[in-house]
Amino acid sequence: MTLMFFMIHLVPGDPARIMLGPRATPEMIADISMRMGLDQPLVIQLIKFLGNILKGDLGVDVLSSRPVTEIVFGQLPYTLWLIFSAIFGAMLIGIPLGCYSALHRNTFADRVTGVISVACITAPSFVVALYSLLIFAVTLKWFPAIGAGEKGDFFDQAAHLVLPAFAIGISWVGYLSRLVRASMLEVLGENHIRTARAYGLTEFTIVYRYALKIAILPTITVIGVGMGFLISAAVLTEVVFARPGLGKLIIESITTRNYPVVMGSVFISTGLFVISTTISDLVNASLDPRIRDNL
Amino acid sequence: MKGVIKKISSDPLGLIGLCLVTLMVISALGAPIFAPYDPIQLNIMERLQGPSVNHLLGTDQLGRDLFSRVLFGGQVALKVAFVTIGLALIAGIVLGLIAGYGPAWLDNSIMLLFDTIRSVPTIMLALAAVTVVGPSITTVIFVVAVSSIPNYGRIVRTQTLTLKSKDFVKAEKLMGASLLRILSIHLLPNILGPLLILASMDIPTVIALEAGLSFLGMGVKPPTPSWGSILNDGFTLIRNTPWPIIAGSIPLVLATLGFTFLGESLRDLLDPKLRKLL
Numbered sequence: 001m002t003l004m005f006f007m008i009h010l011v012p013g014d015p016a017r018i019m020l021g022p023r024a025t026p027e028m029i030a031d032i033s034m035r036m037g038l039d040q041p042l043v044i045q046l047i048k049f050l051g052n053i054l055k056g057d058l059g060v061d062v063l064s065s066r067p068v069t070e071i072v073f074g075q076l077p078y079t080l081w082l083i084f085s086a087i088f089g090a091m092l093i094g095i096p097l098g099c100y101s102a103l104h105r106n107t108f109a110d111r112v113t114g115v116i117s118v119a120c121i122t123a124p125s126f127v128v129a130l131y132s133l134l135i136f137a138v139t140l141k142w143f144p145a146i147g148a149g150e151k152g153d154f155f156d157q158a159a160h161l162v163l164p165a166f167a168i169g170i171s172w173v174g175y176l177s178r179l180v181r182a183s184m185l186e187v188l189g190e191n192h193i194r195t196a197r198a199y200g201l202t203e204f205t206i207v208y209r210y211a212l213k214i215a216i217l218p219t220i221t222v223i224g225v226g227m228g229f230l231i232s233a234a235v236l237t238e239v240v241f242a243r244p245g246l247g248k249l250i251i252e253s254i255t256t257r258n259y260p261v262v263m264g265s266v267f268i269s270t271g272l273f274v275i276s277t278t279i280s281d282l283v284n285a286s287l288d289p290r291i292r293d294n295l
Numbered sequence: 296m297k298g299v300i301k302k303i304s305s306d307p308l309g310l311i312g313l314c315l316v317t318l319m320v321i322s323a324l325g326a327p328i329f330a331p332y333d334p335i336q337l338n339i340m341e342r343l344q345g346p347s348v349n350h351l352l353g354t355d356q357l358g359r360d361l362f363s364r365v366l367f368g369g370q371v372a373l374k375v376a377f378v379t380i381g382l383a384l385i386a387g388i389v390l391g392l393i394a395g396y397g398p399a400w401l402d403n404s405i406m407l408l409f410d411t412i413r414s415v416p417t418i419m420l421a422l423a424a425v426t427v428v429g430p431s432i433t434t435v436i437f438v439v440a441v442s443s444i445p446n447y448g449r450i451v452r453t454q455t456l457t458l459k460s461k462d463f464v465k466a467e468k469l470m471g472a473s474l475l476r477i478l479s480i481h482l483l484p485n486i487l488g489p490l491l492i493l494a495s496m497d498i499p500t501v502i503a504l505e506a507g508l509s510f511l512g513m514g515v516k517p518p519t520p521s522w523g524s525i526l527n528d529g530f531t532l533i534r535n536t537p538w539p540i541i542a543g544s545i546p547l548v549l550a551t552l553g554f555t556f557l558g559e560s561l562r563d564l565l566d567p568k569l570r571k572l573l
Contacts, residue, residue, distance in 0.1 A: 115308070118559070122551040124503040126510055127544045130530060134537055232418035236507050240530065250419070251511060254426045262426050266419045274414055 068264035072249065076268065079238070079245035083230045086165040087223060090172035095216070097173070098180025099207055105185065113177065120174030126236035129167035133240060136163060146242045164241045168233045172226075176219055184215040217284050224280020227273045302564050309560030315553025319546070323369030332360035346538065361542040364520035369546060371521045375436055375505040376498045382440040384447055384494055388486075391451025392478050396459055402452070409445035417442045417504060425513045435514045439504055443497060447490060454486045496558035499551035506547050522547045 097117075101110045136142045187193065188211055196206050235247030242248070246265050253261035303309040394405040412420075421438040428434055458464060459482070467477050508514035509523025510530070517524065522543050529539030 118308075118555060119552060122499055122503075122555045123548060124507060124551065126507055127526070127547060130526060130533075130540050130544065134533055134540055138533055228413075228416035231416045232507075235418050235422070236511065239511060250422055254422060254513070257426065259426065262423060266415065266423050269419050270415050273416060 068260050071261060072246070072264045072268050075245050075249045075265075078243060079231070079234050079247065081161065082164055082168065082234050082237070082243070082245060083227075085161055086168035086233075087172060087230065089165055090169040090176055091219075091223075094173040094176030095180050095212075095219070098177040099184055099212065099215075101177060101181040102184035102188065103203075103207065110181075114181075117174035117178045121171050121178075123171060125167050125171060125233035126240055128170050129164065129237045129240040132163045132167055160241075160243070164237045164243060167237050167240070168230065171233075175222070175226075179219050179222060180215060183218050184211060187211045187215045190214075213287060217287060220280050220283050220287075224277045224283075227276035231269050231272065303557070303560050306560045306563070308556045309564075312553050312556025312558075312560060315549050316557050319369055319550045319553060320373065322366055323373050325366075332363045359520075361525065361539060364525055365522070365542055365546050368520045368522045368525060368543075369550070371432070371509075371515055371519065372502045372505060372547075372550065375432060375439075376501045379436045379440045379501050380443070380494050380497055382436070383443040384490065386440070387444045387447025388451050388483070388490070390444065391448040391486075392455055392482065394448065395452040395455025396474075396478060396482070405448070406452075409448055412442060413445045415442070418507065421504075421508055422511075422513060425508075430508075430513045430516060432515055432519075435505055435508050439501055443501075446493065446497070450490060450493065451486055454489075455482055458482055458485055492558065492562045495561055496555070498558070499554040502547070502550055502554070506543075 097113060101113045104110050184207075188207075193206060193211055196210050201210075231246070234245065235250065237243070238245040238247035239251055246269055250262055250265040253259075253265065300313070303313055390405055390409075394402045417439065420442055421435065424434055424438045464477060464481060467481055472481075505514055506521065506523035506526065509521040510527045512524075512527060514523055515521040525539055525543030526547075529537075529541075529543055532539060
């Protein structure tokens with residue numbers, strides 16, 4: 001955050017002048033400078049800025065005079081819904097696919113899933129978004145193309161969520177299935193699985209009740225750490241589907257040169273990333289007793 | 296080198312990857328020869344056409360030939376990918392060696408720097424930088440390079456830490472070899488292998504990022520053709536014509552797919568142990 005602060009302030013040119021554009025009068029520049037506190041020494045500005053963050057105050061939007069926290073948190077739920085439904089859908093498809101691949105190792109079906117997974121992973125999310133918009137919204141008109149749906153109308157909102165979530169989730173389907181396949185193969189060779197087999201448990205119970213519980217651990221870590229990629233994908237997808245959310249907010253703030261809002265959104269999304277990494281560690285600990293004992 | 300190519304070709308996915316990458320490199324480098332039109336030449340009379348003999352992929356809203364734009368867009372993608380990864384590799388190697396070989400306080404501060412960079416999503420970092428210095432290829436290259444330094448730096452550091460207590464390094468030290476000699480002649484060659492594989496697997500990510508930023512209008516500036524900006528044109532015209540989207544996405548998907556297949560088969564070939572690491 002301090003880095004960003006300096007990035008904005010060390011660049012040649014007066015931030016207030018850049019924000020207001022070439023037609024600004026000196027009075028307007030002086031006014032904005034005063035409101036942003038730019039007329040004070042840099043060190044004082046930095047201390048004030050960091051102090052405010054600790055108090056949970058990200059500053060005031062200079063154009064609409066609303067607090068940045070209010071604006072960012074107003075948009076955050078849309079992005080969170082998008083990210084969670086994408087990752088939930090991806091887990092729902094990717095994990096069973098990975099288990100299937102692991103159990104039918106080196107068969108034709110396994111190879112095909114493998115190639116499809118790689119293809120899914122490499123497809124950039126905004127390209128998938130563009131194609132799903134083109135095919136399902138513009139040509140076939142199955143799903144709505146723009147926005148997030150009427151407030152309070154659950155089905156409308158869900159319908160608006162399908163395509164963007166698909167665009168973000170598809171690469172995760174490939175990623176998760178490969179990851180689960182690899183860790184499942186490893187777990188299936190362990191001693192406690194052999195014991196379970198010796199007890200005569202059904203293959204289904206062994207795979208889904210015993211093996212998966214351990215094989216899923218790397219997946220959780222990867223999702224936690226992958227929050228950064230998810231946010232990046234969400235930014236692009238929100239722009240394609242003209243959906244409200246952090247991404248659209250930040251792009252609009254950049255075009256209006258609204259620094260406080262840009263910094264606020266970057267700050268919140270970074271926080272999101274840090275929190276999700278921590279949560280994934282805790283979930284891992286609760287699932288695997290070996291990690292729990294080490295904590 | 297010949298042996299490597301032969302071995303990659305024996306793996307079907309590797310062969311596909313090799314073909315796609317070769318195709319992309321040749322078409323990008325040879326763009327001035329292969330392109331039938333000037334990629335920024337306007338021709339309003341022939342705008343928004345579908346594919347035809349004259350325009351293989353059709354034309355955009357300003358009548359520019361999409362096929363020529365796609366070829367020249369490949370140049371941008373390749374340039375960004377190689378310059379970015381080159382810069383990130385150099386910085387990552389230097390910082391990683393210092394962190395691994397240097398004193399503990401230096402190691403800790405470099406690791407802190409790496410963690411700080413890693414905690415900001417790349418697109419967010421890029422957007423923040425664009426707000427400040429304005430969109431350009433240089434900004435994209437700089438930001439993506441900075442955000443991938445930690446990936447390389449960490450691997451270099453870990454390898455250096457394990458190598459520095461090995462006997463051959465100790466022996467060199469006793470014989471009075473200089474620090475620079477130990478780092479560059481004895482440590483670096485042992486680290487380079489996995490690093491280059493990792494770098495080759497990062498190429499598709501960087502290509503997709505550049506396209507994504509140009510798609511948002513935050514990357515390459517307008518008249519210059521980039522796959523991302525072609526897609527952006529297609530996005531604004533989505534209700535009129537599907538062709539710019541198709542034209543912009545095919546090379547992008549083929550290139551990322553090609554580099555991924557190639558990178559994976561290279562990894563399996565040169566160092567199967569890395570499978571778990573990467």
